Each structure stands twice: as structure tokens, then as C-alpha cells.
Amino acid sequence: MENQENVKNMEKQFPLSPAAEKALQLLEESGFESYIVGGSVRDFCMHTPPHDFDITTASSPEETKKVFAQYRVIPTGEKHGTVTVMMDGEPLEITTFRKDGDYLDGRHPEKVEFTSAIEEDLLRRDFTVNAMAYSPFRGMKDPFGGQSDLKRKLLRCVGDADRRFHEDALRLLRALRFAARLCFDIEKCTHNALMNLAPLIEKVSRERVLSELNGLLLARDFERVMAVYRPVIECAVPEIRSIPQADYLSALRAMTRLDLDLSLRWAALLHPLGEEKAYQTLKNLKAPNRLCEDASRLAGHALSPITVQTAKFFMNRLGEDLAKQLSRLQGALNVIPDADAVRAEIDRVLESGECYTLAGLMVTGNELKAIGVTGRDIGKTLNLLLEKVMAGKLPNEKEALLRAVH
Ligand code: ATP
Ligand code: MG
Numbered sequence: 001m002e003n004q005e006n007v008k009n010m011e012k013q014f015p016l017s018p019a020a021e022k023a024l025q026l027l028e029e030s031g032f033e034s035y036i037v038g039g040s041v042r043d044f045c046m047h048t049p050p051h052d053f054d055i056t057t058a059s060s061p062e063e064t065k066k067v068f069a070q071y072r073v074i075p076t077g078e079k080h081g082t083v084t085v086m087m088d089g090e091p092l093e094i095t096t097f098r099k100d101g102d103y104l105d106g107r108h109p110e111k112v113e114f115t116s117a118i119e120e121d122l123l124r125r126d127f128t129v130n131a132m133a134y135s136p137f138r139g140m141k142d143p144f145g146g147q148s149d150l151k152r153k154l155l156r157c158v159g160d161a162d163r164r165f166h167e168d169a170l171r172l173l174r175a176l177r178f179a180a181r182l183c184f185d186i187e188k189c190t191h192n193a194l195m196n197l198a199p200l201i202e203k204v205s206r207e208r209v210l211s212e213l214n215g216l217l218l219a220r221d222f223e224r225v226m227a228v229y230r231p232v233i234e235c236a237v238p239e240i241r242s243i244p245q246a247d248y249l250s251a252l253r254a255m256t257r258l259d260l261d262l263s264l265r266w267a268a269l270l271h272p273l274g275e276e277k278a279y280q281t282l283k284n285l286k287a288p289n290r291l292c293e294d295a296s297r298l299a300g301h302a303l304s305p306i307t308v309q310t311a312k313f314f315m316n317r318l319g320e321d322l323a324k325q326l327s328r329l330q331g332a333l334n335v336i337p338d339a340d341a342v343r344a345e346i347d348r349v350l351e352s353g354e355c356y357t358l359a360g361l362m363v364t365g366n367e368l369k370a371i372g373v374t375g376r377d378i379g380k381t382l383n384l385l386l387e388k389v390m391a392g393k394l395p396n397e398k399e400a401l402l403r404a405v406h
Contacts, residue, residue: 014044014134019087020053021136023068023094028137030067032059034094035118035133035141042129045150046182055094056133058116064094080112097121100167119143126164126171127178128156155184161193169200173212173236176229180219198235209236210285217265223252239273239281247272250333257332263291267298267329275300297322298329305336308345312356312390320346355389355396358382363401371402381405 016024020036027034034057040050057064061078064085072086081096099113099120115121118133118141125131132146140147144158155178157164157171165171172194179186186194201209213236216222226233227249234241240248251269258264266287270278279296287295297318306314306326314323324343331339355361363385365378373381385401388394394404 014041014136016136017053017090019090019092020055023055023085023087023092024135024137026067027055027057027059027064027094028135030059030063032057032063032067033116033118033135033138034058035135035138037121037133038125038130041132041134041140042146042150044134045129045132045147053092055092056097056118056121057094058097058118060096060114064096068094081114098124100124123158125158126168126174128158129178129182129184131158149187153182153184154187155179155182155190156187157190157193161190162197165193165197165200169197169204170208170212172198172201172232173204173209173216176225176232177212177215177219180216180222180225183221194229194232198232201232201235206284206286210287213237213285214262217255217262217269218260223256226252237281237285239270239277239284243272254329254332254334258328261325263294263298264325264329264332266291266295267302267325268332270295271299271302271329271333273299294322294325298326301326302329302333303335306330306342307336308341311342311345312349312354315346315349315356316386316390320350355386358386360396361386361389361401362396362398367398367402368405371405373405 014036016036024034024036034055036053037056038054040053043050059067061075061081061083064083065073065075068083068085074084074086074091076082076084076093081098083094085092085094096114097116097118097120099115122131122133122141122143128144128146128149130146131142131144133141144156149156155175157175175186175190175194178184216225219225230240230245230248243251251272255265255268258268266282267278270281273281275296278299279292282292282295301314301318306323311323314326317323318326324346327336327339327342327346330336336342349356353360361382363382365382368378368381385394385404388404389396389401394400
């Protein structure tokens with residue numbers, strides 16, 4: 001009988017990392033009920049390797065620190081009960097069982113209360129598939145049917161969806177991100193609450209909104225989720241309201257043809273807005289400058305075809321890296337038929353050393369001055385010469401260029 005139990009347990013063995021396994025063992029040996037929890041349990045059940053292991057434990061942060069006195073302990077968020085322990089070079093986040101207090105501002109729990117019951121800790125978690133805990137010593141804790149929702153590919157709030165979204169509006173966007181990442185449908189009550197409560201997203205800090213949206217844009221099934229939940233996306237990014245539905249859908253389609261690259265995906269999504277508005281949209285989301293600039297410049301040039309003939313002009317205006325990205329964007333948008341040929345041309349220009357910038361032109365402002373060009377005409381003339389060189393109408397040679405001025 002006991003043997004049979006063991007065999008059953010073996011079948012359910014969770015391939016924990018050695019560090020996570022050791023941490024659970026140390027905690028249990030000190031008398032503290034402990035589990036791995038959240039994303040890693042979900043990933044395990046779906047047969048995807050977890051990228052990290054979060055541990056939840058009955059020990060208080062003080063007690064956790066004592067258990068791991070031999071190890072390097074980083075007090076990451078003790079207020080929230082979290083201690084990070086470095087084990088064999090692997091950082092493990094170990095958090096005391098928590099029940100969250102009232103959320104007055106729709107974002108931060110007013111107070112964090114610890115508890116000794118794992119069930120209470122699971123109760124505060126967002127979705128049933130994220131509210132499972134596992135320990136090799138205690139088996140699986142799945143009080144809300146997370147495994148059954150995983151089988152049915154359903155994302156469902158733990159408890160009353162309306163209440164859970166009111167408590168923390170970030171969960172609205174987490175719902176979209178997880179639905180897209182896992183290719184899940186959103187369960188009906190959760191779906192209705194999501195649609196009704198979308199305006200709550202305005203309460204969430206822009207940085208957090210951006211981070212969830214970035215995750216969504218890179219998730220496997222973003223196209224379906226962003227099409228169905230457009231009203232929610234519009235609450236997160238109000239500028240999107242002005243994009244006609246047909247353009248919105250074809251932007252999503254184009255995004256599926258792009259690499260996992262945020263500048264490209266944002267550029268495709270926002271290109272119907274034009275450069276300035278795309279820039280402002282990302283600025284409003286507090287995106288880093290690089291992303292604001294790259295995505296908006298790409299968006300602004302999305303519909304002017306970059307071809308083998310015009311490649312140098314785009315290299316001049318955008319730099320070679322962004323010009324290559326632009327070819328990818330336009331390929332995805334079906335603006336140009338052969339993006340590969342454009343990139344081959346860009347590489348050819350770079351290798352051949354052909355001129356596409358003023359710096360590469362074989363004549364300087366001073367040399368123009370010396371032959372009598374003055375004032376503003378110097379800049380104008382240089383640009384005119386560059387254009388002719390890029391178009392192949394003049395060789396990039398000093399004498400020929402100076403001769404062309406006269
Ligand atoms: P990922 O692979 O994206 O890290 P994850 O499930 O680990 O997925 P995290 O954001 O790292 O997601 O959060 C860890 C766990 O903490 C979640 O699985 C969930 O149980 C809980 N959690 C995180 N954020 C919230 C929230 N806003 N409301 C309720 N529970 C949350
Ligand atoms: Mg995680």
C-alpha cells in the first residue's frame with residue numbers, strides 16, 4: 001500500500017531545481033510548511049520548464065532568515081514578507097503566507113497580513129491557474145480548480161471577478177497577458193467583469209500598464225486577445241480609440257509576422273496614428289526614450305516604401321539599423337514585396353563603402369567656401385551633391401563634385 005503511494009507520488013514528482021528542493025527541505029526540517037507556488041506550478045502542470053521558483057512558507061521573514069543563516073540573504077521586500085536567498089547561485093524568493101488587506105486605491109493593498117494557512121495565501125492570488133502550490137513533501141494544493149481550468153484552457157479569477165478587479169486593476173491587464181501567453185479563453189464571469197471594469201485601468205501607474213502591455217504584445221496569442229478585448233486595450237492606451245477597426249485588425253495581423261521585438265510591434269500597432277501621435281502615446285505610457293523614438297520613427301515611415309532604389313535615402317534619414325527594421329515592418333504590412341532584398345542592399349552599401357551621409361561625401365564645407373560658395377548655400381549645396389551621389393548621378397570624387405558646383 002505504502003509502496004503504491006510512493007509510486008503515485010513519483011509520477012507526480014515535480015522537477016524542482018536542486019536549490020528549490022533544498023530550500024523546501026530546510027524549511028520543512030525547521031517545522032515550517034512550505035511550497036513552491038504560482039507561475040512555476042502552472043508551468044509544471046503544462047509541461048513547460050519554469051523560469052524561476054517562488055516559494056511560499058509559514059515562517060515569518062525573521063524565521064526564514066534564521067533558517068538560511070548559512071546562505072546569503074537579501075531582504076528584498078520584507079514588508080511584504082519576501083526574502084531572497086541565494087542558493088547555489090540561484091536567487092529564490094521566499095515569501096511568508098499572506099492574506100492581503102483592503103485595497104483602497106485599487107492598486108496597493110493597504111496592509112499586508114501574514115497567515116499560517118496556505119489556503120488563505122492562495123485565496124489572494126489572481127487566477128485559479130496561478131493559485132496552486134506544490135511541495136514534494138505535501139503534494140499539490142489546488143483549492144480553486146486550477147488544474148481543471150488548465151485542462152479546459154480557461155483563465156478564471158479566484159473568487160468574485162468584479163471584486164478582484166476592483167481590488168487591483170492591474171489584474172485586468174494581467175488577465176489579457178496570461179490569456180494570450182497561455183492561449184486560453186477567459187471564463188464568462190471574468191470576461192464580463194473585464195469588459196465592464198476596463199475603465200479602472202486608468203488608476204494603474206503607467207509604468208505597470210506598459211510592462212503588462214509589453215508582455216501582451218510578445219505573447220503567443222496576442223492577436224486574438226487584442227482583437228476581442230479592444231475595449232480594454234483602449235482604456236490602457238486611449239490614443240488607440242481613433243484607429244478605425246479595419247486598420248486596427250490589419251495592424252494586429254502585421255504584428256504576427258514580426259519578430260519578438262518591442263519597437264517593431266509597437267510601431268506596427270501605432271502606425272495608423274502617424275509619427276508624432278505614436279511618439280506621444282508611448283511617452284504617455286512612460287516608455288523609455290529609445291522605444292518612444294524608434295517605434296515612432298518606424299511608425300512614421302511605415303507607409304513610404306523602402307526599396308532597393310530608395311534604401312540609401314532611408315539609411316541617411318534613419319541610420320542603417322532602423323532602416324533594416326523599417327524593411328521588416330513594411331514587409332509585415334505588405335507595403336513592399338521583398339524585404340530581404342532591401343536588407344541585402346543595405347548590407348551591400350555598407351560593405352562597398354558607398355556614400356549615404358554628408359560625412360561620407362568627398363567634399364567638405366570648407367572646400368566649397370574656397371571656391372566661393374557662401375553662407376547658407378554651403379549646406380544646401382552639400383545636400384544637393386549628396387542627393388546626386390546617392391542617386392548615382394555623380395561619382396563621389398572630389399574633383400567631379402567641385403566641378404558640378406560650377
Ligand atoms: P511569469 O512567468 O510571468 O512570471 P507568474 O505567474 O510567476 O508568471 P508573477 O507576476 O511573477 O507571475 O507573479 C507570481 C504569482 O504571484 C502569480 O502566479 C500570482 O499567484 C501572484 N500574483 C502576482 N501579481 C498578482 C496580482 N496583481 N494579484 C494577485 N496575485 C498576483
Ligand atoms: Mg514569476
